[in-house]
Amino acid sequence: MANIRGELLWQEALGSTEIDNPWFTFSRTAEIHEDSLSVEFVFQSKSDHVNQGDMSEYMAQFDKLDKALHYQFWAKGKASDQRNNSKEMKNLIKPLINK
Numbered sequence: 001m002a003n004i005r006g007e008l009l010w011q012e013a014l015g016s017t018e019i020d021n022p023w024f025t026f027s028r029t030a031e032i033h034e035d036s037l038s039v040e041f042v043f044q045s046k047s048d049h050v051n052q053g054d055m056s057e058y059m060a061q062f063d064k065l066d067k068a069l070h071y072q073f074w075a076k077g078k079a080s081d082q083r084n085n086s087k088e089m090k091n092l093i094k095p096l097i098n099k
Contacts, residue, residue, distance in 0.1 A: 023050060
């Protein structure tokens with residue numbers, strides 16, 4: 001678990017995750033910089049269909065992709081024990097999300 005400035009806890013492994021098969025390639029790169037976290041996803045389709053006999057293997061690869069798309073992080077602020085900390089949490093997380 002990585003920590004950014006004591007306020008953000010990143011649960012997943014850092015670095016790159018790659019999936020390459022006959023149907024698609026996928027990569028996820030997660031890096032922590034001095035005061036920020038970046039997560040990059042790249043997906044490229046290789047085929048417009050899946051043969052019936054390959055469906056079992058395709059679904060296994062798709063499950064790997066699904067797991068790689070999910071990540072968790074926790075953010076905490078000075079008022080994390082109080083019920084009205086919503087604004088503080090939003091301000092903490094805002095810089096992490098690109099629109």
